[in-house]
Each structure stands twice: as structure tokens, then as C-alpha cells.
Amino acid sequence: MNGNNTFNLMRFLTKYAMIIALVVVFFLFAFLTDGTLLYPQNMSNLLLQNGYVLVMACGMLLCILTGGNIDLSVGSVVCLVGGLAAVLISNMGLPSIPVIILCLIVGLLVGVWQGYWIGYVRIPPFITTLGGMFIFRGVGRLVLNSKTVAIQDPAFLNIFTAYIKIPGLDDGDTKLSALIVGIVAAVCIVLNTVKNRRERAKKGYHQNSAFSDYIKSGLIAALLLYYCHLLSQYRGISVMLVWVVAICLIYNFITAKTAFGRYFYAVGGNEKATKLSGINTNKIYFIAYANMGLLAGLCGLLCAARVGSVNGSTGTSFEMDAIGSCFIGGASAYGGSGSVGGVVIGALLLGIINMGMSIMGLGDAWQYVIKGGVLLLAVIFDVVSSRKTGKG
Amino acid sequence: MANVILEMKSITKEFPGVKALDNVNLRVESGEIHALIGENGAGKSTLMNVLSGTYPAGSYDGEIFYEGKLCQFKTQKDSEALGIVIIHQELALIPLLSIGENMFLGNELKNQFGFIDWDKTYSEAERHMRQVGLNESAQTLVRDIGTGKQQLVEIAKAFSKEVKLLILDEPTSSLNDEDAKMLLDLLIAFKEEGLTSIIITHKLNEIIYCADKVTIIRDGSTIETLVKGVDEFSEDRIIKGMVGRSMEDRYPAREHNIQPEINLEVKHWTVHHPLYPERVVDEDISFYIRKGEVVGFSGLQGAGRTELAMSIFGNSYGTNITGELYLGGQKVSLKSCQDAIRHKLAYVTEDRKTNGLILDESIRFNTTLARLDKVCQKGVIDGDREIQVAEEMKKAMGTKTPTIEQHVGNLSGGNQQKALLGKWMFTEPDILIMDEPTRGIDVGAKYEIYCLINQMVSQGKSVMMISSELPELLGMCDRIYVMNEGRLLAEVEAKDATQEGIMGYIIRDTNKE
Numbered sequence: 029m030n031g032n033n034t035f036n037l038m039r040f041l042t043k044y045a046m047i048i049a050l051v052v053v054f055f056l057f058a059f060l061t062d063g064t065l066l067y068p069q070n071m072s073n074l075l076l077q078n079g080y081v082l083v084m085a086c087g088m089l090l091c092i093l094t095g096g097n098i099d100l101s102v103g104s105v106v107c108l109v110g111g112l113a114a115v116l117i118s119n120m121g122l123p124s125i126p127v128i129i130l131c132l133i134v135g136l137l138v139g140v141w142q143g144y145w146i147g148y149v150r151i152p153p154f155i156t157t158l159g160g161m162f163i164f165r166g167v168g169r170l171v172l173n174s175k176t177v178a179i180q181d182p183a184f185l186n187i188f189t190a191y192i193k194i195p196g197l198d199d200g201d202t203k204l205s206a207l208i209v210g211i212v213a214a215v216c217i218v219l220n221t222v223k224n225r226r227e228r229a230k231k232g233y234h235q236n237s238a239f240s241d242y243i244k245s246g247l248i249a250a251l252l253l254y255y256c257h258l259l260s261q262y263r264g265i266s267v268m269l270v271w272v273v274a275i276c277l278i279y280n281f282i283t284a285k286t287a288f289g290r291y292f293y294a295v296g297g298n299e300k301a302t303k304l305s306g307i308n309t310n311k312i313y314f315i316a317y318a319n320m321g322l323l324a325g326l327c328g329l330l331c332a333a334r335v336g337s338v339n340g341s342t343g344t345s346f347e348m349d350a351i352g353s354c355f356i357g358g359a360s361a362y363g364g365s366g367s368v369g370g371v372v373i374g375a376l377l378l379g380i381i382n383m384g385m386s387i388m389g390l391g392d393a394w395q396y397v398i399k400g401g402v403l404l405l406a407v408i409f410d411v412v413s414s415r416k417t418g419k420g
Numbered sequence: 421m422a423n424v425i426l427e428m429k430s431i432t433k434e435f436p437g438v439k440a441l442d443n444v445n446l447r448v449e450s451g452e453i454h455a456l457i458g459e460n461g462a463g464k465s466t467l468m469n470v471l472s473g474t475y476p477a478g479s480y481d482g483e484i485f486y487e488g489k490l491c492q493f494k495t496q497k498d499s500e501a502l503g504i505v506i507i508h509q510e511l512a513l514i515p516l517l518s519i520g521e522n523m524f525l526g527n528e529l530k531n532q533f534g535f536i537d538w539d540k541t542y543s544e545a546e547r548h549m550r551q552v553g554l555n556e557s558a559q560t561l562v563r564d565i566g567t568g569k570q571q572l573v574e575i576a577k578a579f580s581k582e583v584k585l586l587i588l589d590e591p592t593s594s595l596n597d598e599d600a601k602m603l604l605d606l607l608i609a610f611k612e613e614g615l616t617s618i619i620i621t622h623k624l625n626e627i628i629y630c631a632d633k634v635t636i637i638r639d640g641s642t643i644e645t646l647v648k649g650v651d652e653f654s655e656d657r658i659i660k661g662m663v664g665r666s667m668e669d670r671y672p673a674r675e676h677n678i679q680p681e682i683n684l685e686v687k688h689w690t691v692h693h694p695l696y697p698e699r700v701v702d703e704d705i706s707f708y709i710r711k712g713e714v715v716g717f718s719g720l721q722g723a724g725r726t727e728l729a730m731s732i733f734g735n736s737y738g739t740n741i742t743g744e745l746y747l748g749g750q751k752v753s754l755k756s757c758q759d760a761i762r763h764k765l766a767y768v769t770e771d772r773k774t775n776g777l778i779l780d781e782s783i784r785f786n787t788t789l790a791r792l793d794k795v796c797q798k799g800v801i802d803g804d805r806e807i808q809v810a811e812e813m814k815k816a817m818g819t820k821t822p823t824i825e826q827h828v829g830n831l832s833g834g835n836q837q838k839a840l841l842g843k844w845m846f847t848e849p850d851i852l853i854m855d856e857p858t859r860g861i862d863v864g865a866k867y868e869i870y871c872l873i874n875q876m877v878s879q880g881k882s883v884m885m886i887s888s889e890l891p892e893l894l895g896m897c898d899r900i901y902v903m904n905e906g907r908l909l910a911e912v913e914a915k916d917a918t919q920e921g922i923m924g925y926i927i928r929d930t931n932k933e
Contacts, residue, residue, distance in 0.1 A: 301777055304769065304776070
């Protein structure tokens with residue numbers, strides 16, 4: 029707290045390390061791909077391709093918060109639920125809405141099953157979900173009868189992957205609806221900052237400097253505008269993007285603002301103390317995994333719709349992407365800390381690396397090496413920097 | 421006689437932002453017991469870590485002379501090689517390994533093939549265990565012996581390293597009075613054999629009992645060294661050195677305004693061990709606490725006091741709990757901690773680090789945890805309101821910290837205890853169960869905690885105070901219950917009670933069988 033500038037710079041660097049890393053990696057690949065990465069089509073696909081990771085990582089974050097616990101079964105649940113949807117809609121010709129509801133219930137039930145063992149019987153999550161990973165992969169293949177099943181039902185696709193098309197706005201090459209959404213969102217962000225500052229000033233609470241607050245919200249607004257501009261140049265806003273953004277916002281709200289969300293941090297920080305504070309810790313574990321099942325189910329539907337078909341290996345290693353995003357995004361491997369914002373950054377970092385390397389024509393093999401390296405590096409940085417600040 | 425074994429000269433050690441030690445000097449003569457005392461955070465442990473090489477030479481300024489030679493230890497191994505052994509407050513034993521394995525961990529006795537020589541390990545281990553009066557098999561798992569014996573294992577381990585200078589960091593903080601006395605007697609016996617020891621402790625009576633000299637450290641500097649037989653060597657004199665003023669009365673005066681209404685009453689309370697349900701931990705216990713009353717619970721470790729308190733607090737300990745609980749005259753049955761909190765009961769744990777606080781979270785987070793609903797609207801936390809109440813609690817408790825966003829783990833013991841107390845005061849309890857409320861905190865902070873307790877009872881709250889420090893119970897309580905081996909032995913008025921009287925109950929009961 030000496031207040032000298034070099035000290036603050038160090039603090040700034042550690043605090044925003046992942047954002048800085050994201051920016052650096054982004055520009056690195058933009059440069060290496062001669063700007064191909066920045067094409068509207070690629071930027072649009074960046075979020076859509078990684079949408080499933082983001083959705084699952086939100087659920088995975090809750091599990092990890094409870095004490096570094098992970099759910100290995102989500103990839104298999106994607107296969108099971110996606111397969112169920114494909115079979116019911118394509119082979120049996122059932123209407124999409126009831127099928128979607130049924131599929132989400134199946135996802136939730138899977139979560140409830142695992143959550144029960146983990147929360148109330150205290151079977152280690154690693155074992156429970158490792159079992160689940162095998163069981164649900166197997167059940168998924170049984171449902172699919174080990175075949176690839178396509179989904180072409182337009183109603184189903186409209187709910188998950190179609191691009192929003194408002195007549196009169198989106199008829200031309202430039203999709204105006206995307207631009208309008210971008211402008212509205214940007215204005216909302218700036219107004220919100222102004223309102224927050226005014227309220228805090230009125231109540232006499234501590235304020236960040238006006239400069240940093242406005243710079244921050246200005247940057248975010250500009251970024252949003254730019255991204256929406258890119259979307260408007262390609263095909264507009266996809267319904268899937270709406271799903272992903274909605275999930276991220278909801279889980280950000282839950283973890284950051286609600287008492288319920290805070291209990292996950294408390295359990296991960298010190299379970300005994302949390303229990304003695306009158307919180308039902310078993311229930312927190314249970315809900316973390318039940319919720320994970322539900323989100324994995326949703327992910328199965330999104331995935332089935334985006335790919336257009338489901339087979340026995342759909343969803344393979346999705347769990348690792350979700351877990352990786354959480355840890356790259358600064359979630360503690362011991363639980364108790366992490367945020368949805370961090371998770372989004374982690375997922376985007378992985379996504380940009382994947383896409384950039386694909387554009388450069390580097391194969392799977394190198395992508396694995398780089399992804400693993402980034403994961404390890406991020407966690408090493410996190411551990412070492414928190415040790416330096418005297419936390420560990 | 422004046423054979424100086426250790427001399428530390430103008431030791432200065434800085435951490436980023438703080439000067440932990442400032443020109444500290446320490447002279448220890450061969451064959452003496454030298455006590456080191458100071459408030460929490462005064463720098464005692466830092467000094468010992470400098471000595472043992474935990475902070476390597478070069479990371480501090482100053483010189484260390486050991487047996488007349490200038491020493492620059494790079495690691496703890498270097499200092500151990502010369503016979504300096506430090507035993508930390510938190511015992512470094514591995515519960516699932518045997519005593520013998522623990523004693524030679526990292527130092528294994530090997531045969532000519534380089535494999536561990538188990539026969540030699542166990543026979544050597546037992547030889548050293550006999551030295552410290554520990555009659556156990558070296559193959560017993562550390563998990564299966566009590567804390568007192570574990571402490572002895574640590575000392576036996578030190579002997580296996582041919583210790584010349586033994587450093588004990590609060591060796592008795594987790595021991596009951598009887599075990600503590602045994603340990604101190606052991607040190608005195610070793611002194612006769614020429615062993616030098618440095619003992620860090622908060623317990624003044626122990627210093628008076630066993631030490632030849634005491635060096636007082638305050639705010640990272642050595643204040644003075646008192647020598648038994650030369651200087652005045654009394655508790656009051658030492659306290660004066662520690663706090664820089666004499667503390668007339670260690671327990672703040674209080675107006676006794678006990679009201680006739682009974683706030684909490686327990687009848688025929690019996691609790692069984694959670695893992696071995698056939699074992700009775702508390703047997704047929706009945707007691708009551710009036711409004712505005714501080715009631716003490718005295719007893720040795722394992723008397724069943726914590727278990728009693730936790731089983732009352734929403735069955736948070738034990739199985740097959742039977743008995744009746746009345747709160748404000750109403751019979752209640754508390755099934756969970758949440759129930760207990762709702763019925764305005766609070767349990768301030770004896771173990772703030774494991775059971776009380778979330779160390780990696782802020783004071784603000786910890787303050788509101790048990791009653792988050794109070795700062796919530798429809799489940800959404802009102803962040804501004806939370807900051808406000810956390811600030812209020814911090815002020816009311818007198819927690820010393822620059823900001824409520826400070827992680828609790830970074831606070832000193834006394835301030836952690838205040839943060840914990842603030843957390844439970846935020847639940848607006850009528851009855852506070854305080855389990856060892858001043859364990860491991862310094863004299864100044866203790867006084868402040870006592871003041872807070874007085875303030876609570878003056879508001880008509882009731883306090884159930886569990887403590888292993890008899891003077892504290894006598895100084896603070898209105899009535900005292902004496903417990904031993906899960907049974908309630910006696911009830912005494914504090915003003916008529918003496919330390920000898922209470923210990924007498926316990927000793928007679930223990931020796932009855």
C-alpha cells in the first residue's frame with residue numbers, strides 16, 4: 029500500500045493477467061493468420077463453436093467452487109441427451125418442444141443421480157462422475173443403437189441454431205438487428221456505470237476513480253459494438269449465441285450477487301465453518317452436480333442442433349474443455365475462488381488458440397500440445413502470483 | 421557458568437511492506453530455559469525461523485553466533501546438523517504413520533543396502549521415547565495417541581537428532597494443564613542434563629514456573645530480558661513489559677446484573693460419539709444459564725465440554741443425542757445449525773481456523789455468512805448494505821485492519837477472533853457459546869475480548885464460556901460448572917471458587933477409578 033506507481037503496475041498486471049493474455053494471444057493469431065482470424069465469419073464462429081464449452085463451464089465452475097471438484101461425465105451426458113433428442117425427433121417423429129423438455133429433464137435426472145451420491149453419501153466426485161462418464165456414454169450408445177442419427181427438424185433447429193432474421197431489418201447484406209442490439213447493449217453498459225457511480229456517491233460509499241470506471245465501461249461497450257458490427261457483416265445473431273450469453277449472464281448473477289451463489293464459495297473455502305454457519309453443505313454439493321447435469325443436457329441439445337447429427341462419440345472430451353476453461357480462467361483447484369467472467373476469458377482463450385491454429389493449418393496434435401501448455405502455464409502463474417502476494 | 425551458546429545480534433528482517441524484526445538481540449546461555457514472550461505478531465516466530473534457517477542467511481540482516489561461531493544457515497537441515505531443533509506450534513506429524521516412522525522421517529536409518537532398517541528404527545525410536553517418558557510402542561500410529569503424547573514424540577524426535585538447543589513454539593497451547601505441567605517438568609529435568617531450551621509461550625504462569633530468563637519482544641524489537649533471582653520475575657512485571665504499561669486488572673470489572681429468567685436450560689443431556697456410537701461422550705448433563713449471566717465450563721481436554729456445546733448447537737456433534745433443551749422456557753428441538761441460529765443460539769468455536777472462519781475470504785464475507793438473509797432482498801445480496809454492516813461489526817469488535825476486504829487469513833490471532841465474534845454477533849444471538857474464546861491470542865486482545873463479553877451480558881445475553889484457563893474462568897464467570905470424562909461434577913459460584921478447589925474436583929474424580 030505504498031502507493032508508488034511501480035507497485036500499482038504490478039498489481040494491475042496480476043489482476044488483469046488473463047485479460048492481457050487474451051488480448052496478446054488474440055493479436056498474435058490475428059497477425060499470424062494475416063487477419064483471417066478477424067473475418068466476420070470466423071469471429072461469429074468463435075463464439076458459436078465454443079458455446080457448448082461456455083455453457084458447461086458455467087456449471088463446472090459451481091462444482092469446482094465447492095472444493096476443486098470436477099464432473100467428468102458431462103461429455104457422455106451430451107451424447108446421451110443429444111442422442112435421445114435425435115432419436116425421438118428424427119426416428120420417432122415426436123414434436124420438438126416436448127422432446128426438448130424431456131431431454132432437459134433427463135439431463136437434470138442424471139445430475140440428481142450423481143449429486144445424490146456426491147452430496148449425501150459423500151462418494152468422491154471424481155469416482156462418481158468417472159462412473160457416470162462410462163455409464164452415460166454406454167446408455168447414449170444404446171439409445172443411438174450405435175448409429176449416427178441426423179436431426180433436420182426445422183422447429184428444433186430454430187430454437188437452437190438458426191440466425192435471427194427480422195423482416196425489414198435483416199434482408200440486406202448488413203444485418204441491422206445485430207447492429208441495433210450492439211448499440212442498445214453498449215448504451216446500457218455506459219448508462220449503468222453512470223447510475224452506479226451516482227448511487228454510490230449518494231450513499232457515500234467508496235468509489236473507484238471516474239477515469240478507471242469510464243475507461244472500463246467504454247472499452248467493453250466499444251468491444252461489444254465492434255463484435256456486433258462483425259456479426260452484422262456475416263449472418264447476424266444466432267439463437268445459440270442468445271442461449272450462451274443468457275446462460276453466462278444468469279450464472280454470473282447467481283455467483284456474484286445471490287446468497288445461494290455465495291454458499292458455493294463458502295463451502296469451497298471452509299466446509300466445516302460453513303456448516304456451522306447454518307448452511308446445508310450437502311445440499312450445496314447436490315445442487316452443484318444436479319445443475320451440472322441440467323446444463324450438460326442443454327449442451328447436448330445445442331450440440332445436436334449445431335452439428336446436425338449425433339453419434340456415439342459426440343461430446344468426447346468436452347468435459348476437459350470445460351474444466352480447462354475454468355482453471356485457465358482463474359478458478360482455484362482447491363475451490364472457493366473463481367468467477368464466470370474468468371471462465372468466459374478462459375474459454376475464449378482456448379477458442380482463439382484452436383481457431384487460430386486451425387486457420388494456420390496446424391493439426392490436432394499441435395493444438396493439444398499448446399492447449400495443455402496454456403492450461404499449465406495459467407495455473408502456475410496463478411499459484412505463483414498468489415504466493416507472492418502472501419495469500420498462500 | 422556464563423557460557424553463551426547462542427547470540428543473535430541486531431537481527432533485522434523485512435517482509436514486503438513490514439519490518440517484522442528490528443534490531444533484535446538475543447543471548448542464550450548454555451543449560452538454561454529461556455522464555456520468549458510477546459504479543460501475537462511481535463516477531464517471536466519470525467526470530468526463531470531466522471535462527472533455524474527457515475529464512476536463509478542473506479534474507480535478513482544481523483549475525484548469529486552459535487557456540488562462538490558465526491553461522492549462516494541456508495536451510496533448516498544446516499541448523500539441525502549443529503543440534504538446533506525447532507518444534508512448531510502446529511505439530512508436523514503424519515497421523516497415519518507410526519511413531520517410529522515419524523521420528524525418522526527424512527532421516528531414515530538405512531542398512532548397508534540402502535533400505536530402511538526397521539529393527540534399528542524402532543529400537544532407536546523407543547530408546548528416545550523412554551528418554552522423554554513416553555511409554556508407547558514405536559509402532560503405534562500417531563493418530564492413536566493424544567495431543568500430549570504427540571508433543572512428546574516431537575521432543576523424542578528432537579533427541580534423535582542429538583539436540584543441543586531445543587526451541588519450542590507454544591508447546592502447551594493445545595495441552596491441558598496436567599499435560600502441560602508434565603511437559604514443563606520434562607524440560608526442567610533435561611536442563612539438569614545440560615540441554616538448553618528456548619520456549620515461546622503466551623502462558624505467563626508457565627514462564628514463572630520453568631524459565632530462568634525471559635526476553636520480551638514487542639513490535640519487532642527486544643524490550644528487555646528479565647533474569648530469575650535478579651530482576652523482579654512476576655506475571656505483572658512481564659505483562660508490563662509486553663504491553664508497555666502495567667495492566668492493573670487482567671479482567672475488566674463488570675456490574676453483575678443477572679436477571680432471574682432462565683435463558684437456556686439443558687436436562688439429562690446424553691451424547692454418543694459419532695463414529696463409535698457405543699461410546700458415551702456426555703452423560704446425563706443438566707445445567708442452566710440465566711439472562712445476563714456468564715457461566716463457565718471447566719475441565720481437562722476430553723472432558724466433553726466442546727462436544728456438549730456442539731451437540732446443543734443444532735446437533736453439530738455426536739449421534740443418539742437424548743435430553744431436553746429449553747430456550748427462554750420453551751422446549752425446543754434443534755435439528756441443524758440453521759435451526760440453532762434461528763433460535764438465537766451462537767457457537768463461537770475453539771478452532772477458529774478450521775471450524776470458524778473462511779481464511780481465504782474477506783472479513784466482509786465472513787461477517788455476513790451465517791445470516792446472509794439479513795443483507796439480502798429476495799435472495800440477492802445488497803452489496804452496499806453488506807459493506808455497511810461489516811464496517812459496523814468491525815468497529816463494534818475493534819478489529820484492527822485497514823479494510824474489511826482484508827482476507828481473514830492475513831489477520832493476527834486476536835483480530836481473527838474478533839472477526840469470528842463479529843460474525844456471530846451479526847446473528848443477534850441471545851445465547852453465546854464461547855469455546856476457548858482467548859486461545860492463542862495475546863494479553864491485550866484477551867482484555868478486549870473480555871470487555872466484549874461483558875458488554876454482551878450487560879445487554880441481557882447469556883454466555884456459556886468453555887475455557888481451559890482457570891484464572892480466566894474465575895475472572896470472568898458468575899458460576900462455573902466442572903466437568904470430567906463426560907460428566908458434570910460440580911457447580912460452584914465463581915466468587916467462592918479457587919483454582920485449587922476446581923482442580924481438586926477433577927483430580928479426585930480422575931483418581932477415583
